[in-house]
Amino acid sequence: MADMTHHKFLKAPYTVGIVGAAFSGGQPRGGVEQGPARLVEFGLPSQLSSLGWNVDIDEKFPTYEHLRPPSDQDIGKLKNARYVSAVTKSVSDSVKSLVAKGHLALTLGGDHSLAMGTISGSAAVYPDVGVIWVDAHADINTPETTETGNLHGCPVSFLMGLPGARNIPSFEWLSPCLPTNRIVYIGLRDVDVPEKKILKDNNIKAFSMHEVDKYGIGKVVEMALDYLGRDKPVHLSFDVDALDPSVAPATGTPVRGGLTFREGHFICEAVYETGNLVAVDIMEVNPLLGDQAYVLQTIQIGCSLTRTALGETLL
Numbered sequence: 023m024a025d026m027t028h029h030k031f032l033k034a035p036y037t038v039g040i041v042g043a044a045f046s047g048g049q050p051r052g053g054v055e056q057g058p059a060r061l062v063e064f065g066l067p068s069q070l071s072s073l074g075w076n077v078d079i080d081e082k083f084p085t086y087e088h089l090r091p092p093s094d095q096d097i098g099k100l101k102n103a104r105y106v107s108a109v110t111k112s113v114s115d116s117v118k119s120l121v122a123k124g125h126l127a128l129t130l131g132g133d134h135s136l137a138m139g140t141i142s143g144s145a146a147v148y149p150d151v152g153v154i155w156v157d158a159h160a161d162i163n164t165p166e167t168t169e170t171g172n173l174h175g176c177p178v179s180f181l182m183g184l185p186g187a188r189n190i191p192s193f194e195w196l197s198p199c200l201p202t203n204r205i206v207y208i209g210l211r212d213v214d215v216p217e218k219k220i221l222k223d224n225n226i227k228a229f230s231m232h233e234v235d236k237y238g239i240g241k242v243v244e245m246a247l248d249y250l251g252r253d254k255p256v257h258l259s260f261d262v263d264a265l266d267p268s269v270a271p272a273t274g275t276p277v278r279g280g281l282t283f284r285e286g287h288f289i290c291e292a293v294y295e296t297g298n299l300v301a302v303d304i305m306e307v308n309p310l311l312g313d314q315a316y317v318l319q320t321i322q323i324g325c326s327l328t329r330t331a332l333g334e335t336l337l
């Protein structure tokens with residue numbers, strides 16, 4: 023068993039609860055719902071056991087089909103809103119119960135709309151949780167600004183309860199739980215014009231690829247952790263499209279100019295070292311996009327990012 027960091031917000035013996043969130047309703051491309059099963063088949067649970075964790079997983083992967091409404095007409099521009107709401111509510115309950123027990127909640131996606139569930143779940147236990155959102159995209163469109171109506175581009179505005187993203191029909195369960203100063207973005211490079219305005223108007227902390235190039239990843243992560251507070255619980259929400267498509271190609275919305283393999287892993291290493299983690303999301307691994315080699319490469323990266331966020335070190 024490896025030496026484990028002291029975790030300020032977890033109860034010993036340290037347990038990771040895996041939520042296999044097999045869901046793709048927040049975006050139009052099929053396949054991302056198969057991400058969690060492929061990560062598990064590749065051996066993720068036993069890899070985490072070898073790091074010293076007790077692993078709590080329902081290998082049957084509860085499907086969310088029973089939550090699919092019989093009909094789901096667009097609400098304004100929003101697609102599948104009732105289905106996304108029902109699934110994210112279920113994920114929120116799962117994450118909340120794990121975090122409340124002092125377990126680390128590890129959610130494997132699935133598309134990034136799931137973060138409405140994961141972050142509301144950890145914030146229900148820790149209202150001062152700080153979120154590190156690693157992504158090519160800001161995912162902060164509101165029901166008014168979204169062009170596509172795909173909810174994986176909107177979770178942050180819902181969590182914050184920004185104007186236009188409050189009291190949305192079918193999302194009555196989700197009350198604002200993420201103050202605008204409790205999130206830091208890393209890796210942004212494809213941000214819609216209205217999203218840029220939202221980030222600026224609300225003074226939201228964001229390190230785009232420009233800042234990663236300018237300061238280096240070490241300094242960026244240090245600034246991010248200082249900003250959130252070194253004594254506060256941390257929720258890491260990692261969209262694999264933050265990585266350059268040459269590193270993680272099998273994902274729905276790849277954007278060139280992304281994080282290198284090491285930059286992505288460095289973020290996970292540094293966040294783990296704080297001992298403040300309460301929840302980790304690994305999102306948007308889509309095993310149906312690209313040829314087999316690309317898919318395998320992306321699944322391997324999903325596993326290695328997770329291991330690193332849970333304590334695997336190079337030495």
Ligand SMILES: [Mn+2]
Pocket residue numbers: 134157158159161174261
């Ligand atoms: Mn995302």
